Amino acid sequence: MLKFIVLADIHIVPAGRLSNGLETTSRLNAAIDFVNETHADADFVVFAGDLADRGEPEAYARFEAAVERLTLPRYLTLGNHDHRPTFLQHFGADHASETGNVDHVIDIKGHRVIVLDSSDPAAGGSGLLERTQLDWLQARLDEAGDRPVIIVLHHNITRFHTQNDFIILRDCAEFAGIVASHPDIRQVISGHVHMTVAGTYKGVPFCTLAGCHYSIEPTLESRSGPLPAPVARREGPGELAVVLSDADATVVHMEKFLDRHVVMPQEHFVRA
Numbered sequence: 001m002l003k004f005i006v007l008a009d010i011h012i013v014p015a016g017r018l019s020n021g022l023e024t025t026s027r028l029n030a031a032i033d034f035v036n037e038t039h040a041d042a043d044f045v046v047f048a049g050d051l052a053d054r055g056e057p058e059a060y061a062r063f064e065a066a067v068e069r070l071t072l073p074r075y076l077t078l079g080n081h082d083h084r085p086t087f088l089q090h091f092g093a094d095h096a097s098e099t100g101n102v103d104h105v106i107d108i109k110g111h112r113v114i115v116l117d118s119s120d121p122a123a124g125g126s127g128l129l130e131r132t133q134l135d136w137l138q139a140r141l142d143e144a145g146d147r148p149v150i151i152v153l154h155h156n157i158t159r160f161h162t163q164n165d166f167i168i169l170r171d172c173a174e175f176a177g178i179v180a181s182h183p184d185i186r187q188v189i190s191g192h193v194h195m196t197v198a199g200t201y202k203g204v205p206f207c208t209l210a211g212c213h214y215s216i217e218p219t220l221e222s223r224s225g226p227l228p229a230p231v232a233r234r235e236g237p238g239e240l241a242v243v244l245s246d247a248d249a250t251v252v253h254m255e256k257f258l259d260r261h262v263v264m265p266q267e268h269f270v271r272a
């Protein structure tokens with residue numbers, strides 16, 4: 001059984017600063033503690049972008065120091081809040097694939113996991129996979145043959161009918177066309193939207209995790225009455241994804257590492 005963890009939207013800031021009023025390094029430390037204590041048997045962890053809040057060198061140094069405590073191998077990629085040149089200067093050019101982006105291929109336990117860097121900082125929040133990355137993705141999928149493939153990237157791949165639909169992956173239709181050509185695409189997992197969503201887009205199954213930062217209350221287009229302005233943002237739950245996958249099935253558990261409700265007494269589950 002393949003097991004891996006996805007963390008997203010870490011938003012680390014330099015020491016002494018807050019990100020939208022939140023101490024994001026403490027939240028990252030809580031996530032790392034949770035993974036080390038609860039999921040030490042996982043194969044690896046993917047950090048799916050927005051590692052830094054504003055892409056500063058001090059933020060990447062702080063991020064790196066925090067993740068040292070993680071007992072599992074880790075793969076990093078970038079989101080719209082990251083700054084690729086600063087990231088590569090800090091972590092080293094070998095974190096980039098031949099496309100120049102922070103893309104990775106992980107072949108493990110009969111699966112291929114592809115991590116894609118959809119960061120396009122000039123775009124005001126939306127995501128982009130460059131032509132070279134789409135060609136690279138097609139080649140990596142072709143190599144995978146009939147093996148199950150799971151993709152992780154920062155940006156969500158379709159509109160969610162919510163207020164943040166203007167910052168999705170821009171070339172999503174072409175991306176989905178390439179991905180759907182693979183015979184066993186299991187899941188596309190993203191962060192970015194700070195909310196938990198699952199669905200399909202052009203036949204491609206996807207989900208998003210709320211991530212480590214604040215969560216956003218969805219203002220659905222279909223909801224009657226005036227939309228709230230500003231939209232509500234909540235301090236939690238602090239959510240990561242646990243992916244379990246074998247030859248037949250892939251499941252994604254969204255687990256909360258900050259908002260932990262009280263465990264109910266066992267007596268409520270004993271039949272009289």
Ligand SMILES: [Fe+2]
Pocket residue numbers: 050079080081154191192193
């Ligand atoms: Fe983002």
